[in-house]
Amino acid sequence: MTSHEIFDPGLQPERTLLAWRRTCLAFALASLIGARFTIDALGVFAVVVGILGAGLAAAAYFAAAFGYQRAQRALHAHGGSGTTGMPIALATGAALLVGLACAAFIAVGTLNG
Numbered sequence: 001m002t003s004h005e006i007f008d009p010g011l012q013p014e015r016t017l018l019a020w021r022r023t024c025l026a027f028a029l030a031s032l033i034g035a036r037f038t039i040d041a042l043g044v045f046a047v048v049v050g051i052l053g054a055g056l057a058a059a060a061y062f063a064a065a066f067g068y069q070r071a072q073r074a075l076h077a078h079g080g081s082g083t084t085g086m087p088i089a090l091a092t093g094a095a096l097l098v099g100l101a102c103a104a105f106i107a108v109g110t111l112n113g
Contacts, residue, residue, distance in 0.1 A: 017068040023060075024060045024087075025061075031050045031053025034046070041109060056090050056091075060091040
């Protein structure tokens with residue numbers, strides 16, 4: 001079996017990669033849309049949080065892609081997955097930034113009441 005052949009006939013690593021791609025796209029869009037709708041209330045803070053959230057989502061996307069390649073190589077070499085938790089950490093950071101922006105938006109709205 002060569003390293004370019006699919007290891008898993010059920011395509012579990014490929015399904016996982018596709019799920020990570022959808023998740024990262026959703027985080028990036030949520031960050032940018034959140035920045036767009038909160039810019040009037042939060043100003044530059046909204047832009048910074050939106051760009052950071054989208055950046056973390058992009059980093060998670062690439063980490064998932066590299067993790068998929070690493071998993072395929074490890075499966076072919078010795079049957080183990082060889083994956084790390086980096087995509088999960090980056091996606092968690094993106095989700096926390098979106099939550100922080102939402103909390104700031106609610107706080108500013110409440111204070112300006």
